[in-house]
Amino acid sequence: MATSTHEVGLLVKDQLDELEVDIAMCLHCGACVGSCPANAIFLNEVLLEFGDGCTLCKRCIKVCPVGAISMIGGG
Numbered sequence: 001m002a003t004s005t006h007e008v009g010l011l012v013k014d015q016l017d018e019l020e021v022d023i024a025m026c027l028h029c030g031a032c033v034g035s036c037p038a039n040a041i042f043l044n045e046v047l048l049e050f051g052d053g054c055t056l057c058k059r060c061i062k063v064c065p066v067g068a069i070s071m072i073g074g075g
C-alpha cells in the first residue's frame with residue numbers, strides 16, 4: 001500500500017489536519033524544532049514526531065531545507 005520507497009514517519013492528528021514528515025528526506029537538522037512556537041516537535045535518533053499543541057501554523061513546513069514536512073489532506 002506504500003506509494004513510494006520512502007518510509008513515512010509520523011504523527012499526530014490535530015484539529016484540522018495532519019502533518020507528515022518523510023524520514024528518508026529528513027536531515028535531523030532541528031530547524032523545524034526551533035521554529036515551532038508551540039514546542040510541538042520532538043526529534044530523536046530515528047523519528048521526528050509532532051505532539052500536542054500544534055496549531056498548524058506551518059512554520060515547520062516553511063523552514064525545512066529539504067521539504068520533508070507536508071500536510072496531509074490539504075488545508
Ligand code: SF4
Binds near residue numbers: 039057058060
Ligand atoms: S505547524 Fe506550527 S505549531 Fe504545528 S508543529 Fe509545525 S511549527 Fe509547530
Ligand code: SF4
Binds near residue numbers: 026027030033043
Ligand atoms: S527541518 Fe526538515 S530536515 Fe530539519 S529536522 Fe525538521 S524535518 Fe528534518
